[in-house]
Amino acid sequence: MSRGQSPGPHSSKYHHPYFTPAEVEYLSVKQRGKLSAAQEERARQSACAFLEGMGARIGFPRRTIATAQNLYHRFHLFFPRKDFHYVDVSLASLYVSTKMHDTLKKPRELLAVSYAIRFPDLVAKSKHPGGEIDLDAMDPQVVERDRQRLLSVERLLLETICFNFTSRMPFPYVIKLGKAFKAGKKLTKLAWRLTIDCHRTLIPIQYPPHIVALAGLYVAALLSSFELPQPPEEPGLRSPQELAEILGQNGDWESKYQVQVDDLEGIAHTLIDLLVQGSQSQTQNTSPRTPSSPSPNPSPRTPHPSTESQSPSDPFDADKLIRLKIVMRQTEHPPRVRQPLGTADPSALYSGDDVGLLGRNEGTVRFLFGPPGVMGHEIQ
Amino acid sequence: MDPFEVRIQFLALLKRLNASQQSIQKVVGFAIKYFPPCGEDLWDCIVEECQKGSINSRINILYFLDSLCETCLLVKSHSNSIGSDSGTKQYVDFVNRDIGKIVECVVPAGREGLPNLTSAKQILESWRSKRVVDPQTVDDVLTALGKRTPPAQSQPSSTAPVEHRKSSHSSLPRTEVFKRIEEDRERHKRLRERRWVQPVMHHAPGQMNLLSFLPLTFEKDDDTVATVDVEFDNDWETTSDWNEDDDEAAADESELCFPAEGEGPMDLD
Numbered sequence: 097m098s099r100g101q102s103p104g105p106h107s108s109k110y111h112h113p114y115f116t117p118a119e120v121e122y123l124s125v126k127q128r129g130k131l132s133a134a135q136e137e138r139a140r141q142s143a144c145a146f147l148e149g150m151g152a153r154i155g156f157p158r159r160t161i162a163t164a165q166n167l168y169h170r171f172h173l174f175f176p177r178k179d180f181h182y183v184d185v186s187l188a189s190l191y192v193s194t195k196m197h198d199t200l201k202k203p204r205e206l207l208a209v210s211y212a213i214r215f216p217d218l219v220a221k222s223k224h225p226g227g228e229i230d231l232d233a234m235d236p237q238v239v240e241r242d243r244q245r246l247l248s249v250e251r252l253l254l255e256t257i258c259f260n261f262t263s264r265m266p267f268p269y270v271i272k273l274g275k276a277f278k279a280g281k282k283l284t285k286l287a288w289r290l291t292i293d294c295h296r297t298l299i300p301i302q303y304p305p306h307i308v309a310l311a312g313l314y315v316a317a318l319l320s321s322f323e324l325p326q327p328p329e330e331p332g333l334r335s336p337q338e339l340a341e342i343l344g345q346n347g348d349w350e351s352k353y354q355v356q357v358d359d360l361e362g363i364a365h366t367l368i369d370l371l372v373q374g375s376q377s378q379t380q381n382t383s384p385r386t387p388s389s390p391s392p393n394p395s396p397r398t399p400h401p402s403t404e405s406q407s408p409s410d411p412f413d414a415d416k417l418i419r420l421k422i423v424m425r426q427t428e429h430p431p432r433v434r435q436p437l438g439t440a441d442p443s444a445l446y447s448g449d450d451v452g453l454l455g456r457n458e459g460t461v462r463f464l465f466g467p468p469g470v471m472g473h474e475i476q
Numbered sequence: 477m478d479p480f481e482v483r484i485q486f487l488a489l490l491k492r493l494n495a496s497q498q499s500i501q502k503v504v505g506f507a508i509k510y511f512p513p514c515g516e517d518l519w520d521c522i523v524e525e526c527q528k529g530s531i532n533s534r535i536n537i538l539y540f541l542d543s544l545c546e547t548c549l550l551v552k553s554h555s556n557s558i559g560s561d562s563g564t565k566q567y568v569d570f571v572n573r574d575i576g577k578i579v580e581c582v583v584p585a586g587r588e589g590l591p592n593l594t595s596a597k598q599i600l601e602s603w604r605s606k607r608v609v610d611p612q613t614v615d616d617v618l619t620a621l622g623k624r625t626p627p628a629q630s631q632p633s634s635t636a637p638v639e640h641r642k643s644s645h646s647s648l649p650r651t652e653v654f655k656r657i658e659e660d661r662e663r664h665k666r667l668r669e670r671r672w673v674q675p676v677m678h679h680a681p682g683q684m685n686l687l688s689f690l691p692l693t694f695e696k697d698d699d700t701v702a703t704v705d706v707e708f709d710n711d712w713e714t715t716s717d718w719n720e721d722d723d724e725a726a727a728d729e730s731e732l733c734f735p736a737e738g739e740g741p742m743d744l745d
Contacts, residue, residue: 114733141684148679155673157707199672216558225508226547227554227678264729271711272718281712282692288708289687296686304729306722353718354726374686412689435735 113260115173116434117362120298123173131177137373143168143182144296149213150190150206156199158292159265164193165295166263167253174256180249183210184242188249196263203243204231266291266300269309273353277342279313280333287316290367293374297366307355311363314343318364319412322420344427358429365424368417375414482514483521490525493536495659497666500543508547511566519570526581532656534582535592539663541578542599545571545608550676553703557678572609579617585624595660597621598667606675607706675703 115123128136144165151161167189171180187206194200212219212229219227231239270291274284291312294300300308320327320336327335334342342349346357477485489503507518526537548566555561571578583589583596597618604614679685687704 145679145684148685152677152679155676157672157674160672197672220558225554226550227557228550264725267711268715269722271715272722276718284712285705285708286688286692289690289704293686293688302733304726304733306726306729354723354730371686371688374684374689377684378689432734 114303115298115301116437117302118434118437120173120302122437127172127174127176129176129178136177139177139182140169140172141296141373143186146183146186146210146213147190150186150209153209153213154201154205156194157197158267159263160190160193160197160199162265162267162292162295162300163196163263164190166300167192167257169298170256170301171249171253175252183214184245184249185253187246188253191246191250192253192257203246204239207231207239207242207246264305266294266305266309266312269306270312273306273310273313276353277313277339277349278332278334279317279336279339280330283316283320283336283339284313286320287312290315293370294363294367297370299363299366303359303363306353307359308363310343310353310355311360311367314340314360315364315367317343318420318424322423323416344424346429356429356432358431361424361428362431365421368421371412372414372417375412375417477510479514479517482510483517486510486514486518487521487525490521490537493533493540495536495539495663497543500540503540504544504547507544507567508551515566515570519567519574523574523577523581526578531584531588531591532652535595538578538582538592538596538599541567541571542602545603549608553676553678568608572613575609575613576617576620579621583621591656593621595663598664602667602671605706605710606673607702675706677703 124136131139147161147164147168150156151164164186168185171185171189187203187210191201191203191206194206208229208231211231211234212222212227215229218229218234222229222233224230267288270288271284274280274287279287287309291309294308294312299311303311317336317340321340326337329335343360344357350356486503486506489506493499493503510518522537522541526534529537545568548568552561552565579596579600583592600609600614600618603609604611690704
């Protein structure tokens with residue numbers, strides 16, 4: 097398919113906006129290599145938590161943090177974890193995200209905050225009362241080396257998205273759909289938070305944002321009604337029970353909002369698995385954060401008090417969540433048919449001969465914003 | 477330094493305060509450093525300077541207060557996270573308490589306050605959206621500002637009291653005017669660039685802190701929950717209802733994600 101205009105090899109890489117679950121499975125196994133699934137998950141959660149921490153300290157809006165997490169997940173469908181440190185990939189993802197969402201921060205600024213998170217003892221020594229680190233006080237060679245790594249991972253990352261800088265986020269849809277379904281502000285708030293947490297999974301790169309958003313509302317409704325008494329009726333609003341029932345069955349809402357009920361169920365299971373994981377890890381982590389700074393008053397960031405003694409009304413009790421999953425399975429609908437795993441392995445573009453091409457300026461690489469069929473024109 | 481010396485030094489710094497970030501950060505640093513024990517005293521100095529200074533210096537003070545509040549909240553978030561929380565937001569609490577008084581000084585009624593009106597409104601709106609000041613309080617102040625008689629209408633010069641001779645009713649030299657215009661442009665640009673910044677929070681590292689696990693109802697004094705909700709609350713107020721644009725966007729994304737029947741899997745040829 098090369099056009100023999102300029103010297104050097106030619107190839108086309110096109111932006112693969114979403115992956116099917118089968119593709120995610122195939123690529124994950126391939127990139128995992130010798131790592132176990134548990135190790136992979138731990139690395140993934142470390143990266144996502146790191147990005148949350150960076151975002152919280154800098155004050156990034158949700159879209160910036162979420163896209164960074166998406167880019168991180170996407171990167172490791174193309175590149176194995178063994179070749180990269182999660183901090184480098186996370187920082188590069190965050191940097192690209194800041195550009196995409198017009199919330200720009202320079203690499204040096206990102207690095208300074210990352211050092212403050214990773215090296216609390218450096219922070220303790222810093223003059224700044226706000227817990228900031230002065231880059232000039234650090235070894236310039238270290239900073240420069242980290243900056244170069246960030247930029248080189250950025251280059252690879254940009255190529256995996258084919259320089260396509262668009263990114264639609266689920267968050268506005270959570271609110272629009274919350275209002276459309278009369279869920280009320282409190283339930284929508286829970287859905288918003290669930291949607292944020294959802295970006296610790298690969299859901300957002302497998303489903304469109306409006307579907308992710310509605311799934312957030314569905315899970316919020318389930319968590320607020322399963323094995324719980326009906327709350328008092330609020331005029332003009334649906335109860336969580338009602339909402340869960342509506343979204344758990346076929347209805348007009350499917351065509352109106354271009355969703356299928358099985359989409360919501362599939363996403364819900366993954367999201368609830370994440371909550372189970374989080375709930376179990378929280379009950380394990382009951383020790384103080386740093387021995388050197390014991391606090392007589394628990395800060396807001398220590399484990400939520402109710403996880404210490406899991407009461408039956410706590411929606412995040414792991415056993416209860418598992419019971420919820422079992423009940424859901426009893427009434428679930430067959431999943432929609434997605435594209436079968438094709439002969440084309442998108443990550444094959446980034447291995448073997450092509451690795452040499454990446455990041456260098458030899459030959460012409462055409463980056464297309466979408467797969468040929470969808471873009472509606474023939475690519476020769 | 478004894479409190480008396482602190483006050484003297486601070487007053488000197490305030491008098492030299494200009495529109496530059498460098499100048500602002502210097503004064504901010506000093507104010508934060510000496511908050512315990514001189515916070516109240518230093519605050520009085522700020523309010524006094526706001527009442528007595530020129531129109532230009534008053535807007536400089538408002539921008540200084542913006543940076544001061546930003547830093548106070550950063551410091552508080554950091555001390556929360558290392559478990560040494562003093563419980564106060566330092567000068568932010570004073571700003572909340574005296575905001576009416578300050579805005580009256582920065583945007584005095586009549587033509588005199590006009591040069592500062594736009595900037596003041598922008599800062600107030602930024603404070604509202606970032607919850608530096610309680611939204612209702614900001615709304616009240618903005619309403620009061622809006623209620624004033626527009627200065628373009630008749631202000632008979634015979635009623636102008638003697639004090640106004642000292643104020644900026646007297647026209648500034650051209651260079652000063654241009655300098656002020658340039659400063660405003662830079663500061664508006666900086667405000668715009670920072671518009672996306674959400675309230676800051678320092679996380680304890682190493683835990684899988686899912687946001688879903690945080691309590692839903694706002695408990696008094698629980699800064700974490702309040703901070704996390706600010707963006708949601710703002711978006712709840714400003715996001716439009718589902719409309720045709722959303723139908724189109726959903727169709728676009730669905731097509732990318734679930735290509736229509738008949739289109740095979742990606743073909744590299």
